[in-house]
Amino acid sequence: MKHTPVLELQQLSHVYVNEKEASLAVEQIDLTVDRGEFISLVGPSGCGKTTVLSLLAGLFPPTKGQVLLGGERVEGPSPKVGYMLQQDYLFPWRTIRENAAIGLEISGRKTEKTLRAVDELLSELGLPDAGGRYPHELSGGMRQRVALARTLATEPEVLLLDEPFSALDLHIKLQLEDLVHQTLKRLGKTAVLVTHDLAEAAAMSDRIIVLGRNPGHIRSEISVHEPIRAAAPMAARKLPSFQELFDSLWAELDKDVGEGGRSSG
Amino acid sequence: MSVKEAGVVDKRSKQSAENAEVQGPIHTSGIQEDRRSWMGDLHMRFKSQKRKLTAAVIVTQTVLLLLFVGLWEAAGRNKWIDPLLFSYPTKMLQQLWKTMADGSIWPHVGMTVTETVVGFLLGTILGTAMAAVLWWFPFLSRVFDPYLVVLNSMPKVALGPIFIVGLGPGFMSIVAITLSVTVIITTLNIYNRFREIDSGYIKVVRLLGASRLQLFKLVILPGSFPVIIATLKVNVGLAWIGVIVGEFLVAKLGLGYLIIYGFQVFNFTLVLSSLIVIAIVATVMYQLVAMLERRLTAGWRER
Numbered sequence: 001m002k003h004t005p006v007l008e009l010q011q012l013s014h015v016y017v018n019e020k021e022a023s024l025a026v027e028q029i030d031l032t033v034d035r036g037e038f039i040s041l042v043g044p045s046g047c048g049k050t051t052v053l054s055l056l057a058g059l060f061p062p063t064k065g066q067v068l069l070g071g072e073r074v075e076g077p078s079p080k081v082g083y084m085l086q087q088d089y090l091f092p093w094r095t096i097r098e099n100a101a102i103g104l105e106i107s108g109r110k111t112e113k114t115l116r117a118v119d120e121l122l123s124e125l126g127l128p129d130a131g132g133r134y135p136h137e138l139s140g141g142m143r144q145r146v147a148l149a150r151t152l153a154t155e156p157e158v159l160l161l162d163e164p165f166s167a168l169d170l171h172i173k174l175q176l177e178d179l180v181h182q183t184l185k186r187l188g189k190t191a192v193l194v195t196h197d198l199a200e201a202a203a204m205s206d207r208i209i210v211l212g213r214n215p216g217h218i219r220s221e222i223s224v225h226e227p228i229r230a231a232a233p234m235a236a237r238k239l240p241s242f243q244e245l246f247d248s249l250w251a252e253l254d255k256d257v258g259e260g261g262r263s264s265g
Numbered sequence: 266m267s268v269k270e271a272g273v274v275d276k277r278s279k280q281s282a283e284n285a286e287v288q289g290p291i292h293t294s295g296i297q298e299d300r301r302s303w304m305g306d307l308h309m310r311f312k313s314q315k316r317k318l319t320a321a322v323i324v325t326q327t328v329l330l331l332l333f334v335g336l337w338e339a340a341g342r343n344k345w346i347d348p349l350l351f352s353y354p355t356k357m358l359q360q361l362w363k364t365m366a367d368g369s370i371w372p373h374v375g376m377t378v379t380e381t382v383v384g385f386l387l388g389t390i391l392g393t394a395m396a397a398v399l400w401w402f403p404f405l406s407r408v409f410d411p412y413l414v415v416l417n418s419m420p421k422v423a424l425g426p427i428f429i430v431g432l433g434p435g436f437m438s439i440v441a442i443t444l445s446v447t448v449i450i451t452t453l454n455i456y457n458r459f460r461e462i463d464s465g466y467i468k469v470v471r472l473l474g475a476s477r478l479q480l481f482k483l484v485i486l487p488g489s490f491p492v493i494i495a496t497l498k499v500n501v502g503l504a505w506i507g508v509i510v511g512e513f514l515v516a517k518l519g520l521g522y523l524i525i526y527g528f529q530v531f532n533f534t535l536v537l538s539s540l541i542v543i544a545i546v547a548t549v550m551y552q553l554v555a556m557l558e559r560r561l562t563a564g565w566r567e568r
Contacts, residue, residue: 057472059468059471059472076474077471077472077473077474078474079473079474081472082472083472085465085468085469087465089463089465089466089468089469091466091483091484091487091488093487093488093490102469102470102473102483103473105483106470106473106474106475106479106483107473107474150469154473
């Protein structure tokens, strides 16, 4: 049971076409993510991290290869996949409760009962009395919590996190990392995090995928071992073996700088 | 010596201890009180300065208006200006009073106001609907883009004669002229707003599996709401142009008709007093729409 792959990326390649040119963003990505696993994608800018995440979400179809979600091919956005963006993008004309419930409204599941669940979710995420307020009354960290509630409200199996902490102050960022980590572990969700913060990747993940660029490809995989794996991000950062993990990640990425253009073949 | 010193020290420390004991709590609360009254003073001074400025503005405005009216009155009565052409305020007031008393002005006001309200509401609604169609079918928007630009730069009131012959002289053709003035610019403004909606918001609902209709209803339309209301305000002004021009051309009723009639019988008192009624009614209408705007966008507006 533990090794049922929730997500499978098979020979995934994507080409962006515009008026100027056709450019290869990612090539031949093979990756399997187990149920309940938390993986991170790290790499230099232009390595196709966000492209991979968009393909997982079904925002657009891959040029080659396929994405399987629970054994089925992903054809478009699905309620089984939740996505959290770098900015909160809460609708200013909706109250916090209405913002968090928008996914339910879209899928036609907005009822008294699910709305109560949304309220519960908001208080679990530390926003017990914010339901009737408007986004502009909340701080950046609180707004990102609402965005998390909005993502979780539709009860997705897989969460895709696209640098959700990068726009926050360090203090709030560390708090939210812990909150997200705990919440996802408690609910048993599978998560894929895209980040450029190596320490964040090391502290939160079970497994870290290092991507290279020109075109985007998987360079290496680093498994995170106990006790860092089980520890909450804040605690993990204080463990003695954390620095070692960070250094090995750093070394992996450093190699990429000298790489320049990889000859394709 | 040492005893003396010790005594002095003792006395001092005793004194300071007393000071601390007696003054301590009073001292700190004194600071708090001082601070509060000091900040209160600053606040009061700021507020009274603001009030003085507002009062000065209102006084100056009133004085300017009275000066203008007084000068006009004097100039008209003393024949510094031609009273036949420029009339003067008391004469206009008499004219207005007479027509209000015998009730003959109200049908004109009612007609013009109805035409204007229908014109700007319909113009805004139709313009928004056309913008929605263009948004829904990007192909259409590319096809119609040059035509809309040409139509927008054309003086549409020039279509007046065609509407009058096609729709008959009266209410319908006047509303049509008003629409021709308001619809195109409304369409362009609102369509541009539709396209400017931050793609992040669109991504959020697409990722939640929204259909195109849901995207429009949940994001595009409410996100454009402030612009739609602002367009409504602009359309109040545009509709007045359309209505008055339309009434110049055909009407037998309305403030525009009164102006043309006054012109034909060389009664410029009637022309100018009708203009004053238009100014008053247009201002009231604009303020009502501004109030509606504040009411509808309360709450979520970021200030």
